[in-house]
Amino acid sequence: MKRPRFPRHERMTIVNGILSIVMTIVILQLWLLTATMNAFLGGDQSTLAPAALASLICLLLNAGLLRYLYTLDR
């Protein structure tokens, strides 16, 4: 069986770090969604597409971090 790259306590630190970053990004996305909804209700169309793109980038970052999380034990 191949030995994991990091010892257990280091892996837990990495996992906790990844979780913190993911939660921060999700909170950022929540703010982005509320700001976008406010702009849409007020008829401001200029921010909608950039906000959607930014949210998509946040999702890709989160997905990348999750993927790295699952490869940690390999």
Next chain:
Amino acid sequence: MRRTDPESPTTPPDGRPLSEQPRWRKDFPIHLPEDEYVSRRDFTKFMVLTSLAFVAGQFWILLRNATRKAQAKPAIRPIVAVADVPVGSVQTFQYPGPHDNCVLVRQGESTFVAYSQVCTHLSCAVIPKPEVDRIHCPCHEGQFDLSTGRPIAGPPQRPLTRISIEILGGMVYATGVNRRVV
């Protein structure tokens, strides 16, 4: 995750010994602490799914905006005769659709303002008060300036949607809808 009693197939939530538990709990053992335990990996996966939901929300708003832009501009519609609206009085009307309640206020001899009656806070029906130059929302005590529609007190953050009006031949016409952020 270690069980408190390695011989026990389940950990009952009431804490009583297995001999006092109902038969079904012995037949279908579930280690409840393990069952309720959420690993950090599972929680991270859940957060990423939440992130996906937020992205879906963003694109839903984008789609709604696209359909709104594709809709035709609202038609010009007569509201009321000028002579039927005394100075300082309020007239309600529907524009652009039959369920879009609006208010027309005659502030002066030739000064008219019209707004959507939907409060920008939580969509209550606002009440114009021309005597104090304000529009009042009774739900949460929001106040808007009558001349501009901008919020001046209470929880509303966005101005009221303004209805563009024109006076032609003694009639007041609604000509468009103007949503605003500030």
